[in-house]
Amino acid sequence: MSLLPDSTSRHADTEAALLPALVERWSPRAYDPSAEVDASVIRTILEAARWAPSAANVQPWRFIVARRGTPEFTAVHDSLMGFNRAWADSAALLIVNIAEIVDTEGKPRPWARYDLGQAVAHLTVQAQHEGLHTHQMGGFEADALREGFSLGERFEPVSITAIGVLGDPEALPDALRERESAPRTRLPLEELVLNAPAAV
Template identity: 50%
Template sequence: MTVRKTAVTTVPLHPLLAERWSPRGLDAVHELPDAQLTALLEAARWAPSASNTQPWRFAVARRGTDAFTAVRDTLAAGNQLWAHAASALVVVAAQTTGPDGAPRPWAAYDTGQAVAHLSVQAQHEGLALHQLGGFDRDRVAALLDLPAAVVPLVVLAVGRHDGQAELPEALAAREQAPRERLPLDALLLPLPTGPAEEPAA
């Protein structure tokens, strides 16, 4: 069964944005081709970052490997129920200090931009992408032997959507539910309307 969740927007959006969503039903036999994986990582590589510091780092574990099993086992129990069918699990981390030890205060923000670029490329490639915050960061850091300055932020489950995939009832219902967002007006911060106050002497 094909599930379409095109966003209901006040003005038209590019289809890659309007049709992107985060399924949990994945094809457990789909294999991620090298060319598509490279395209995802290239899309992330060319994201903008503060002073071009490029703080994002990736670890890719394909299904059927020991690495995949190890990353899967760090996921929260509810995520393990379906993420085992992903073609690959991608750990995304941010390098929070530079080579000189100076902090990179925008590292997490920039890494989020890289993932956003990756997610749009995945939509273009006809792939499903679900971003997971429910995982044990300390276990992932130990698994990858990450230095303290490289902080795991998210795990991406990448694969091909399967509308017939078996899911627990609650998750299956969420697959069919319409996408929801706050109305645009609720996201706009009010601006001051009077003259700016002079700072106190």
Template identity: 55%
Template sequence: MTATTDTLSRSTDSSQPLVPLLEERWSPRSYDETATISDAQFDAVLEAARWAASAMNHQPRRFVAGRRGTETFAKINENLLGFNAAWAFRASALVVGVLETVTEDGEPRPFAQYDLGQSLAALTVQAHAEGLHVHQMAGIDAEGLRAAFDLPERFLPYTVTAIGTVADPSQLDEKAAEREVAPRTRLPLEEVVLVKE
């Protein structure tokens, strides 16, 4: 199922021109269930995540990454909640973002969430540069994922990111298909920038 030009890129109403990769990024739910991610692309997005900035360079983030058709993908997919389970199974890959909440020696990692977010933002930009799209999800069964991958208590599955090739919205249910083409909105710049001089 091919995507139209409209669904390949849903541009922003940004007041300033952005770098094209940021301008064109959006989070689809309709993915081509026949499309695959190559070895090189998979390595590239994970390398982008690895090289993101990190507080004190502690890198308290880990990843469980599975391509569609693998046991790893199936286990991740089984631990998506409700709405997410209805569309993410068509992605080419699913990546669990895992927080290292404390080290093996019991040292806390208070910036783990921030660090993981940095790395998934980098993964997203790299994926778009590879001609792929990405959709992050917080609607996951964290304990189910921990059990599925036998992760120790100090590791917390935090998000799952779908990576794939965008497809026509018509394969989604009516409500999801409408959301797929609805205008993308953000809070106004004046509201999010508290002080600017």
């Protein structure tokens, strides 16, 4: 009988004290296929995204929220490519993260993707705080989502977020099971901050 992973083993080994949700956040692929997310929790994580900062406060983010077992979920899942299809069907939710790349007058919104990224980060941290896990995906057919959800040219699907309750990694294919327990690593700050060590 397999056991769920010890979540503390996935905590970030940080060099400074961070918020618990940031330390505990990681991107699993094994989700509990029977777990559901309450509507009030979905609203809470979307509210976190709503209050993200954006250039000139234009808020150029939109979301498609697809619950497992709905036609919307099937449509989003069918757009996934590669290994993503092998595990994402167990997530409780698939959220399509969309940038409004031009305004209603056709003028470009040059910071829309950046702003969307901030909104998704807010959503991710709030979801972790709510006891959920998230996994961001870029491997999907954007045109299928454009057509399936009538997005038009103003809106660009940028990523998909799987959200759910941690599941059993033994249910994953071998290659993905190995990734689930692989050590977590990050580049040191000295490589990320271009004027280090003066700045940090």
